[in-house]
Amino acid sequence: YAxxxxxxxxxxxxxxxxxxxxxxxxxxxxxxxxxxVYAANLFFENSTRTHTSFEMAERKLGLQVVDFNPSTSxxxxxxxxxxxxxxxxxxxVDVVAIRDKHNEYYNELVNDRHIHLSIANGGDGSGEHPSQxxxxxxxxxxxxxxxxxxxxxxVGDLSHSRVARxxxxxxxxxxxxxxxxxxxxWFDERFEAYGTWLPxxxxxxxxxxxxxxxxxxxxxxxxxxQDFTADKYNAQYGLTPEREARMQEHAIxxxxxxxxxxxxxxxSLVECDRSxxxxxxxxxxxxxxxxxxxxxxxxxxxxxx
Ligand code: CP
Numbered sequence: 001y002a003x004x005x006x007x008x009x010x011x012x013x014x015x016x017x018x019x020x021x022x023x024x025x026x027x028x029x030x031x032x033x034x035x036x037v038y039a040a041n042l043f044f045e046n047s048t049r050t051h052t053s054f055e056m057a058e059r060k061l062g063l064q065v066v067d068f069n070p071s072t073s074x075x076x077x078x079x080x081x082x083x084x085x086x087x088x089x090x091x092x093v094d095v096v097a098i099r100d101k102h103n104e105y106y107n108e109l110v111n112d113r114h115i116h117l118s119i120a121n122g123g124d125g126s127g128e129h130p131s132q133x134x135x136x137x138x139x140x141x142x143x144x145x146x147x148x149x150x151x152x153x154x155v156g157d158l159s160h161s162r163v164a165r166x167x168x169x170x171x172x173x174x175x176x177x178x179x180x181x182x183x184x185x186w187f188d189e190r191f192e193a194y195g196t197w198l199p200x201x202x203x204x205x206x207x208x209x210x211x212x213x214x215x216x217x218x219x220x221x222x223x224x225x226q227d228f229t230a231d232k233y234n235a236q237y238g239l240t241p242e243r244e245a246r247m248q249e250h251a252i253x254x255x256x257x258x259x260x261x262x263x264x265x266x267x268s269l270v271e272c273d274r275s276x277x278x279x280x281x282x283x284x285x286x287x288x289x290x291x292x293x294x295x296x297x298x299x300x301x302x303x304x305x
Contacts, residue, residue, distance in 0.1 A: 001294045006128050007166045012173045019138045021293065022286040023060065025060075031293055032303035033062055038093045040066040042084065042101045044075070049257060049281055050122045050131060051245070054097040057288035059172055062297075066093055070192045078130035078155045082112055087205050088116045095121070095295050097288075103127035118295035120288070126160050126219070128237065132256050135168035135287040139280045140209060144253055153203040155181035155237065156213030156264055158191060158219075164213060168194040182213070200236075204243045211254040212239060212264040227279065230263045239265045246296040252276050289295070 001009075010018075010255055021029075039058040045049045058065050066088070075084060085096060098106065099122035103110055106124065109115050120263075124127045137147075144150060156163045158180060170192065171178050178195030180187050187197045204210060234240065239253065244266075246277065247253075253265065253275045261267040270277060296302045 002298050003110055004130055005121045005169045007130050007133050008014050014180040015137055015170055017291045018134050020142050021290040022138050025289040034301050034303055035299050037063045038066055039063045039095045040088050040093045041066055042096055042098045044070050047099055053284040057292055058287045061289055061292055082108060085109055085115055085138060093117060097122045099123040101125050120291050123162055125157045128160040128163050128166045130166055131288055131291055132163050133170050135280055135284040136167055137170060137278050138283045138287055140295050147176045150176040151207045152209040153179040153181055153207045155200060157186055159186040159216045160216040161213045202242050204246050208251055209214045209254060215260055215263055233263055239269055241266055244269055
């Protein structure tokens with residue numbers, strides 16, 4: 001792929017190809033590059049997992065990683081994202097991962113005829129989070145070995161979640177049955193075409209996968225934050241030990257993290273046997289290796305056997 005920007009661009013077969021290649025990387029596969037290749041990671045919004053795992057993926061593939069820190073860059077002198085990317089391209093960067101608060105920030109980059117490097121979307125506002133979505137699908141596939149008919153609930157701060165938007169799109173394509181839960185005010189007509197909202201007490205008993213979303217306090221308005229109480233949210237919409245005990249024996253818990261412990265998920269359950277939260281993070285490196293490789297292949301930078 002020239003770029004990896006949105007799950008809307010990928011068919012079910014293409015998602016499976018990413019998962020299979022990531023599994024090969026997990027099993028130790030390595031690639032050879034046709035020349036030294038340079039990557040930069042431009043995170044204009046905060047990140048721990050996505051940023052570090054893109055960097056880990058790049059290093060594992062043998063790429064040279066050029067350091068870029070927005071807070072000490074010329075972005076602070078008013079330089080645009082487009083000019084920043086063109087600058088990195090001019091100094092020799094071949095691929096970038098970008099996160100930004102603006103939905104679809106990447107359109108102006110891919111429509112700029114002077115930009116030729118490849119872009120992996122590391123998250124765009126409340127738009128999409130394709131690398132998270134692919135690592136989530138890899139984690140579900142590792143667990144069950146199929147998607148058709150699997151019942152997956154996405155629970156929590158739906159309205160601000162790029163993870164929800166990418167995952168409901170891809171889970172539908174893969175044949176899973178999507179359900180939603182959490183505060184009803186965060187479930188609107190955008191979600192209705194993809195699945196049904198149910199109370200969390202019903203979801204825990206019926207689902208194969210319970211995927212919780214972080215309450216994004218930084219995107220709530222002042223009055224929403226003022227009215228918010230962690231205990232009340234956890235009791236109404238979160239995973240408590242009592243609810244976990246009612247899940248089916250084979251059912252798993254997921255969360256893109258960071259987790260607000262004792263809000264979306266009880267502290268004692270974050271590392272429980274059903275939790276795949278840290279496995280998701282581990283898989284993120286291999287999925288990002290597959291994403292980077294797909295873009296390097298497009299540029300003819302991978303030695304094919
Ligand atoms: N899941 C995720 O995107 O985490 P970060 O915000 O830490 O990258």
